[in-house]
Amino acid sequence: MYDSWLRLGLDTVRLGLEAQTVVALRLAKLSLGGSAAQAEAERMVIEKMEAAAEAAITLAAGGSPERVVRDYRRKVRANAHRLSRG
Structure with missing residues (x-):
């Protein structure tokens, strides 16, 4: 049990750090304005x-918090990769 909670805590910290990278990249893109910024803002909300x-569905179906964090991290990394290319 301890290993699972420790891993969840570390992965949650990593998620927070990775998300800050995406926030910075998105702010840079949004600051430029224009249609690309509008599209990014809409994409972000969606x-x-x-x-x-x-x-919510993962947890309601009996999934673990570890799974939720892992899925969020995958999406955050994909966004960081996409935003850093442009």
């Missing part, structure tokens, strides 16, 4: 709503 719904 992604957050979808991610929250998926997390």
